[in-house]
């Protein structure tokens with residue numbers, strides 16, 4: 001459950017590199033003792049260094065300076081809480097409502113190569129099954145040679161059925177069979193894996209659009225949700241990916257993986273602010289329970305606490 005002590009310490013641990021990169025330099029700045037122009041310029045550099053992005057960093061600074069003026073603050077140590085508060089305000093607006101216990105759902109999982117789609121599906125499937133839902137996996141990544149086997153192996157490990165075809169088959173046909181199986185056998189949640197593709201390859205995006213069309217045409221009353229998996233270690237590039245996938249296949253909910261592998265976790269703030277792309281889940285490690293609901297309060301607390 002989000003909020004439990006064990007998860008909080010894993011979250012903190014997962015964010016440790018970002019903390020070092022953001023909080024370390026911030027503390028040094030605060031020790032200088034003066035809220036002058038140089039302070040704000042250096043603070044901007046610290047934020048950009050953590051991949052908060054220039055426009056979001058500027059927005060944060062403007063709000064911060066406004067608060068400092070309003071409250072007539074002169075002590076830099078008070079700035080830390082103000083900054084945490086402003087970051088929280090941005091993140092709170094970007095929290096996605098994803099209830100894993102929802103019935104009659106089809107999750108189409110998309111994203112570029114290697115971001116963590118297939119392992120995220122496995123983690124999600126396990127969590128969804130624990131809510132009591134009957135889950136079906138659909139191996140619509142027919143592009144990478146071992147992709148189907150990878151999902152089948154997960155299916156076996158988790159005791160879940162997997163609809164699949166041969167490598168090289170039409171992914172839309174696999175999706176069609178997946179939906180048909182779900183309609184015939186009363187699966188409650190369907191997770192569709194797709195091939196990683198460069199967001200710059202138009203034909204691959206077109207193929208993904210076709211998968212979406214086929215899924216949509218066979219929903220049979222279910223709700224489709226396109227989940228975009230983004231790798232936090234790709235930094236600002238994640239913003240571009242999000243734009244492309246949103247436009248191409250209507251991805252409207254993000255899952256951000258590998259926050260444990262980056263010192264640039266500020267990308268969460270950039271995504272939230274610049275794209276208004278709701279973030280449903282974050283991943284801070286390879287274990288199943290390292291993927292959790294994104295809870296802004298928790299995230300900010302983990303980032304700013306000692």
Ligand SMILES: Nc1nc2c(ncn2[C@@H]2O[C@H](COP(=O)(O)OP(=O)(O)OP(=O)(O)O)[C@@H](O)[C@H]2O)c(=O)[nH]1
Pocket residue numbers: 111112113114115116117118119120141144147194195196197257258259260261282283284285286290
């Ligand atoms: N450290 C860390 N590793 C992760 C996380 N999420 C996924 N991974 C790892 O990322 C690697 C790639 O994961 P996959 O699930 O195969 O990625 P994919 O997007 O399906 O890749 P393609 O199918 O090739 O496009 C695996 O080794 C995962 O264990 C995370 O939150 N933290």
Ligand SMILES: [Mg+2]
Pocket residue numbers: 117118119141147193194196
């Ligand atoms: Mg995969």
